[in-house]
Amino acid sequence: MPTIKPNKSQEVIGKIFKDQGLQYGLKEFGGFDISEILYITEQESHRYYVRDLKSNEQKFVYDEQKNNRKPEEIIRQLWLHKLNKIYGYPFERMETEKSVHFGREVHAKRADIVILKEDKITPYIIFEIKEPNAKKAEEQLKTYMSGEWAEGGVWSNGVQKFILYRPFPKEYVTTFPDIPRVDQAWDDLFEEKLFYKTLDKNFDLAFIINRLEELVLAASGESVFDEVFKLLYAKLYDEDQAKNYRQDGEVIFKQYKDPKKTYQVINDNLFNSAIAKWPNIFNSTDKIELSPDQLQVCIPLLQTIKLFGTGREELEIVDRAFEHLITEVSKGQKGQYFTPRNAIRMCVKILNPRKEEYIIDPACGSGGFLLHTMYWVWDKYLENASQEAKKEYASKYLFGVDFDDKMRKISQALMLIAGDGKHHIFKRNSLDARDWTGDAAEFARVELKELLYNFSNSAEDEENRKTFRHLNFDILLTNPPFAGEITDGGLLRQYDFAKKDSKIRPKMERHILFIERDIDALRPGGRVAIVLPQGVLNNTNMEYVRRYLFDKARILAVVGLHGNTFKLPAPAKGTGTKTSVLFLQKWLENEKLPKDYPIFMAVSKKSGKDNSGEYVFKKDVNGNYIHDARGKKVLDDDLDEIAEEFIKFAKDQKFNF
DSSP states (O other): OOOOOOOOHHHHHHHHHTTSOOSSSSGGGTTOOHHHHOOEEEEETTEEEEEOTTTOOEEEEEETTTTEEOHHHHHHHHHHHHHHHTSOOOGGGEEEEEEEEETTEEEEEEEEEEEEOTTSSSEEEEEEEOOTTOOOOHHHHHHHHHHHTOSEEEEEOSSOEEEEEOOTTOOOOEEESSOOOTTOOTTHHHHOOEEGGGSBOOOOHHHHHHHHIIIIIHHHSSOHHHHHHHHHHHHHHHHHHHHHTOTTOEEOOSOOSSHHHHHIIIIIIIIHHHHHHSTTSSOTTOOOOSOHHHHHHHHHHHTTBOOTTOOHHHHHHHHHHHHHHOOHHHHHGGGOOOOOHHHHHHHHHHHOOOTTOOEEETTOTTOHHHHHHHHHHHHHTSTTSOHHHHHHHHHHHEEEEOOOHHHHHHHHHHHHHHTTSOOOEEOSOTTOGGGGSSGGGHHHHHHHGGGBOOOSSHHHHHHHHHHOOSBOEEEEEEOOOOSOEEOOHHHHTTOGGGEETTEEOSOEEHHHHHHHHHHHTEEEEEEEEEEEETHHHHOGGGHHHHHHHHHHEEEEEEEEOOTTTTOOOTTSOOOOOOEEEEEEEEOOTTOOOOSOOOOEEEEOSOBSBOTTSOBOBOBOTTSOBOBOTTSOBOBOBSHHHHHHHHHHHHHHHTOOO
């Protein structure tokens, strides 16, 4: 009687996938006990094989000595199990490694899994299986479907999947949210209802946006950025209605059989309603520019995910997707650069925002400072609070202002998701008091009214209620635009920096005016972190700025950032400009100013990026990536170390925050 070899599936699978850095593991197979499904044994010395679920043959998956792994074979076996147990397809209707035919020719490559029709001959659905880090395969999958005249195709890497469907006799290929079970037809899926409580909060939005771009948007002639955000806001509105107003929680953001109905529901109903519910994000005349057939392809990729009700980890995924989405146009123009999240985390850690402190970013861009302030407060001060309390914090204490439409749409979307449908992100010009008057500014004025600074002088107080220049925020964090000189005399005369010898300077750099604006937005004792070109701190012609700063605030710290910090991978534009972060605390009213005091100074030597702007991650002695407790790769930078050193300095100086 042959010896039964022990099942090493749990041990071997851990070795096969340990360096993949998966965000959610093989989430396609969540709920399965993988070690119970697969039977992996050591068939040769240090070489492991999995028993094929269909044929019972041994398939190689791992060589321990050569570190040779086949993660895609594990994923294929798990799909065989899922197709059989969840979708109900018998193994006799499945083939693996099937040769693909093109007319009379047989393609050299083989399809990983093919589900056959009931005749057990005709291909029905073709699967292309990849390892977890793989991202692209649309064209190959379409080729397989065409060669075999299959109705459906599935691409899967175990973490994400997308599904293509060719509704014969039509030639075009659309997407589907799922494949039919053995007792269903494709058309039956159109009739299935969706409900808010069953939407999936584990998703990779960057992956979805890539699919949208490659399948439809790149060839549509429309702006990828604009159309994606129209779809996201339509979905946010639908989730808001399903969660809070519809009795059964049904979601109607979905693909319908008729593309015209899909367009009617998504654009005419949901997107138009989103415009009305959240004004100042889109124009009232905006509409989804995609055709009904193009929209029909996009919707299944988004309809099953849940944006509202997500936690911190899901918000970080959305944030990373938006970072990916910001194109060359919105990253590099007018000196606006996407602030790296590790630099933001350093600033937040140094200023230590607390749960009842009001925060503002007057040049909020994509909302990074606000989002990571929220994470900090959630983790440090609201760790045991309810989800409702965390949402209330996000919707009450975080404020942002930006005049750039693309960036503002990102920050508004993030804060809407975090604040459960509420936000304090305003489309206004932070520098120009004239932009804070009139009907267009009413929403911002109402929301900020309680945070106006109260002057004892009635004339000054009345003027401030018109201009909203002096505010009472506890903390301000910002990375203002560097480039661009302001020559508008009406704006310049609002600033002390623009006045010289009783005259108005003919022009001023934008970021210099932001320094004065930022200090005016803080209450006495308030704290600020502002990213500035290093020249502001050491050029001789900037001495008047430094004198102003010493007069208005205590210099807490200056951190010089590495030259690669703001670089971006091609083709996006970044900057190699030397920058520093200046940390200040505004003097209290009538505070006796010290003649001298120590200032924390640091220079970053490791930015977490290489010379091309790509992120660099830490590795262990064996060359494997190091992951943190949440399974994320650890960035190779020194900014957190700098923040820790500042905290020691702050304790020695007995700072009150």
